[in-house]
Amino acid sequence: MGALESRWDELQRSPLTLDLTRGKPAPEQLALSDALDGILGGDYRLEDGSDARNYGGLRGIPEARRLGAQLLGTDSENIIVCGNSSLQAMQLVIDTAMRYGLCDERFSALGSAHAVVPVPGYDRHFALTESFDIEMIPVPITATGPDMDALEETIRSDSQCRFLWCIPKYSNPTGCIYDPATVDRIAALPNEARGPLLILWDNAYAVHDFNFPKAELAPILTSARKHGTDDSIIMFASTSKITFAGGGIAFIGGSETTLNAIEARLAVMTIGPDKVNQLRHAKFLNGRVDDHMAAHARILKPKFETVERSLQTHLGNRDLATWTRPEGGYFVTLSTAPGFATQVVAMAATAGLVLTPAGATFPYGHDPEDSVIRIAPTFASNDEIEKAIEILAVCLELSIRRSP
Ligand SMILES: Cc1ncc(COP(=O)(O)O)c(C=O)c1O
Structure with missing residues (x-):
């Protein structure tokens, strides 16, 4: 078995339990507004x-x-x-x-x-x-x-x-x-x-x-x-x-x-x-909207930096995918080589990583290129994000290797 296949084997044997389907605020973000109660x-x-x-x-x-x-x-x-x-x-x-x-x-x-x-x-x-x-x-x-x-x-x-x-x-x-x-x-x-x-x-x-x-x-x-x-x-x-x-x-x-x-x-x-x-x-x-949003940014920016760093580590300069580098908001778009998004999302689920269904970002659920995967990292911890991106990268590389 090659190195990639054995890594995939390991990832499946110790699956994540991570649902990245929606852009949900993390508990630390919600806590920033606890003073609403009683104000x-x-x-x-x-x-x-x-x-x-x-x-x-x-x-x-x-x-x-x-x-x-x-x-x-x-x-x-x-x-x-x-x-x-x-x-x-x-x-x-x-x-x-x-x-x-x-x-x-x-x-x-x-x-x-x-x-x-x-x-x-x-x-x-x-x-x-x-x-x-x-x-x-x-x-x-x-x-x-x-x-x-x-x-x-x-x-x-x-x-x-x-x-x-x-x-x-x-x-x-x-x-x-x-x-x-x-x-x-x-x-x-x-x-x-x-x-x-x-x-x-x-x-x-x-x-x-x-x-x-x-x-x-x-x-x-x-x-x-x-x-x-x-x-x-x-x-x-x-x-x-x-x-x-x-x-x-x-x-x-x-x-x-x-x-x-x-x-x-x-x-x-x-x-x-x-x-x-x-x-x-x-x-x-x-x-105090800006101050409050700066506190959100202190939580979110490192997570998006982790997404970027992990994507670079696993997929950088390899012609397998491109991705966006947003300076705000809740999402990163990963675009795989055409024809692989559905398979990657399905494979990732077998390693415990649940993503927005491929195609969901297009009307009627149909991505004509089958390439867009939405990454919603806000709710996850940095460790979970690193692991999730590795799973995505391994699934993509294996899918491409195994394709006829
Ligand atoms: C573009 C966009 N509009 C609206 C919403 C939902 O907004 P609300 O919670 O105010 O219904 C979201 C949530 O993800 C969103 O991404």
């Missing part, structure tokens, strides 16, 4: 004098709207604070656009709807889109955002394009940041489209930098106002990966027209959001 000290008064414990305030409390404005690079008047999950807010926005109309007539009256999705992308965007029977049209993503020539061509030629998904900063899963020219071209797209087009601007990793001063993303609403497209831009963020994933607050950003349409839908769903949690978050984060 109000019995004082539920908002800065406008009202009581956080009572009904009302559909757009959210002023101090939490300010926090959302900071995350989304806009003004408080452009923010609704709602619920604990931005994904749920995305569901609400798509539902409103399809069935009731957001800034135009309802999309369901305009025939079948299509959504353009930069790939590789976020599997939950795809699941959400599919749940509305919206057909997904992939365009490739580059180091500076979506391939803009391909995107503009798609938008101009497909009269059914109604949505464009964007994760503009530390994109899931490649980690790229859209450059200012890309942001401006995206803001102009609704003017190019042959029907109404909504830009779903999911800024989930807006402040999730590893280095400070942090990388700046060009503010899309500013560009959109210049192009007269601001009614077509809907932005999203949450504190899921700032404070508690599941116990945070979520934000929708947009123009007054779109916020009015969303508020009208919220009004039939709830008498008011959880303003107590909004107040806790505003007290905890306002004025």
Whole structure:
């Protein structure tokens, strides 16, 4: 047996129990926000004098709207604070656009709807889109955002394009940041489209930098106002990966027209959001977001450095794979030689390493090259990451060697 085969044998005989399928914060990250508990000290008064414990305030409390404005690079008047999950807010926005109309007539009256999705992308965007029977049209993503020539061509030629998904900063899963020219071209797209087009601007990793001063993303609403497209831009963020994933607050950003349409839908769903949690978050984060995110970075940056070092050690200069080197966010994208991702993910599972299924970062689970593997290292320890990357590398090398 060769050295590689015997190493694989060893790895399988002492398997890991490691699930890297999702970008989950590590327990040490969650602990950074433990002071949320008790921060109000019995004082539920908002800065406008009202009581956080009572009904009302559909757009959210002023101090939490300010926090959302900071995350989304806009003004408080452009923010609704709602619920604990931005994904749920995305569901609400798509539902409103399809069935009731957001800034135009309802999309369901305009025939079948299509959504353009930069790939590789976020599997939950795809699941959400599919749940509305919206057909997904992939365009490739580059180091500076979506391939803009391909995107503009798609938008101009497909009269059914109604949505464009964007994760503009530390994109899931490649980690790229859209450059200012890309942001401006995206803001102009609704003017190019042959029907109404909504830009779903999911800024989930807006402040999730590893280095400070942090990388700046060009503010899309500013560009959109210049192009007269601001009614077509809907932005999203949450504190899921700032404070508690599941116990945070979520934000929708947009123009007054779109916020009015969303508020009208919220009004039939709830008498008011959880303003107590909004107040806790505003007290905890306002004025110290960068310091708090720097504390996250001190935990996360070494993990991403371990990913990079281990990939270099096992796969560097060998023409077997390439990978991204993000400076923030939650993911690294490993691109294997074409045709091996499914096999590598399946083999890794036999050594106790569970990864996001190959293909999940493409609509309908189909990666045409079968090459993309998403690595989500945040929850694991450095030792586990080293072992996980070695498993990936051994599985890839063996798969390639064994291929006919
Ligand atoms: C791009 C992106 N959007 C949204 C979410 C989920 O956000 P929330 O917890 O606010 O629903 C994630 C989580 O991984 C994500 O990567």
